[in-house]
Amino acid sequence: MTGPYDLSFCIPTYNFADFLPQTLESIVSQADDRVQIVIVDGASTDNTPEVVEQWRQRFPHIKYIRRTARCGVDPDILESVKQADGEYCWLFSADDILAPHAIALIREETRLPWNVWLTNFALCDRDMRRIERHRILAVEEPTSFDWNLPEQRGAYLELAQTTTAFFSFISGIVVRRADWMSVPDQSEFIGSCWIIAAQIFALAPRGLVVRYHPGEALSKRGDNDSFLTQGLIRRLDLSVTGFRRVATHYFGPHSPEARSVSRVLRNEFSPSFLAQQRMRLSTPSDIPVFHRIARNQYSDGNPRERCWGWLLQMPLPVLKALRQLHTWWRGIRSALRRVVGGKAHPETPVASG
Numbered sequence: 001m002t003g004p005y006d007l008s009f010c011i012p013t014y015n016f017a018d019f020l021p022q023t024l025e026s027i028v029s030q031a032d033d034r035v036q037i038v039i040v041d042g043a044s045t046d047n048t049p050e051v052v053e054q055w056r057q058r059f060p061h062i063k064y065i066r067r068t069a070r071c072g073v074d075p076d077i078l079e080s081v082k083q084a085d086g087e088y089c090w091l092f093s094a095d096d097i098l099a100p101h102a103i104a105l106i107r108e109e110t111r112l113p114w115n116v117w118l119t120n121f122a123l124c125d126r127d128m129r130r131i132e133r134h135r136i137l138a139v140e141e142p143t144s145f146d147w148n149l150p151e152q153r154g155a156y157l158e159l160a161q162t163t164t165a166f167f168s169f170i171s172g173i174v175v176r177r178a179d180w181m182s183v184p185d186q187s188e189f190i191g192s193c194w195i196i197a198a199q200i201f202a203l204a205p206r207g208l209v210v211r212y213h214p215g216e217a218l219s220k221r222g223d224n225d226s227f228l229t230q231g232l233i234r235r236l237d238l239s240v241t242g243f244r245r246v247a248t249h250y251f252g253p254h255s256p257e258a259r260s261v262s263r264v265l266r267n268e269f270s271p272s273f274l275a276q277q278r279m280r281l282s283t284p285s286d287i288p289v290f291h292r293i294a295r296n297q298y299s300d301g302n303p304r305e306r307c308w309g310w311l312l313q314m315p316l317p318v319l320k321a322l323r324q325l326h327t328w329w330r331g332i333r334s335a336l337r338r339v340v341g342g343k344a345h346p347e348t349p350v351a352s353g
């Protein structure tokens with residue numbers, strides 16, 4: 001350890017004063033003098049300063065940086081790491097909850113050679129009632145992946161289940177600060193909301209070792225997506241179009257990495273889900289945005305997937321008719337399966353006893 005802290009929690013926040021106390025409680029309750037909390041406040045208009053000051057009285061190792069104007073989440077994330085003094089930085093949202101013993105866990109993990117640590121987590125509702133375990137990689141044991149070794153890099157891409165595997169979720173990521181800082185700020189993606197993925201993708205050519213922890217080291221608060229302020233369609237565009245652009249920029253449009261990102265995006269946003277969103281559109285300006293989402297989502301898929309992209313862009317009455325036809329066919333197919341499955345097979349003896 002090069003300084004007084006081995007671990008800094010880097011927390012960007014904006015108007016999360018209602019949630020910040022629970023987040024800080026989950027960290028402070030297991031922290032010691034080697035833990036630092038860095039909070040970058042993007043000019044909140046609520047009582048965030050008062051909340052932070054109350055917690056500084058209890059835990060003095062809080063560094064609070066309050067901006068005079070709102071800059072956005074990407075600059076605040078970058079600033080939080082710059083302001084950190086720990087050897088490792090746990091990037092963390094101001095409304096999520098650290099699991100008990102998570103600090104002890106990450107200290108054990110730092111004995112291994114890695115520069116990005118990725119953990120699974122529990123998905124919860126807004127009141128932090130657990131719903132289910134998230135999916136990241138199809139791995140059940142802690143595993144390290146050296147992206148410099150083709151076989152390990154390929155295995156990682158193959159095992160990825162969601163975009164969280166490609167560093168899309170802030171609270172599940174710990175980085176070795178020296179490695180993060182060795183990469184210049186990826187200014188092209190400031191404002192994209194994907195600055196973490198951009199920074200880590202930029203680190204890959206210099207040497208990226210990802211350590212994956214399949215256990216739930218935190219709980220993610222649901223129904224509190226600050227990116228939904230411009231509506232669901234714009235949020236989908238941010239994910240489908242924006243995240244794909246990051247992968248394409250760093251690895252190329254036809255690279256294994258870009259193809260894996262496209263695959264997991266199709267897993268996360270199914271044709272049925274997108275069709276539902278298309279039929280709910282009421283704002284004319286959202287229609288061309290949705291068409292862009294559909295094109296991007298399926299442009300590099302197989303012929304069947306590209307067909308989905310074409311169908312989703314059809315006029316709404318046609319799409320509704322096709323959806324009704326699909327629902328009708330699924331019902332018929334299900335009924336046929338029940339009939340066939342219920343038939344007795346005379347050649348099969350009936351057990352007695």
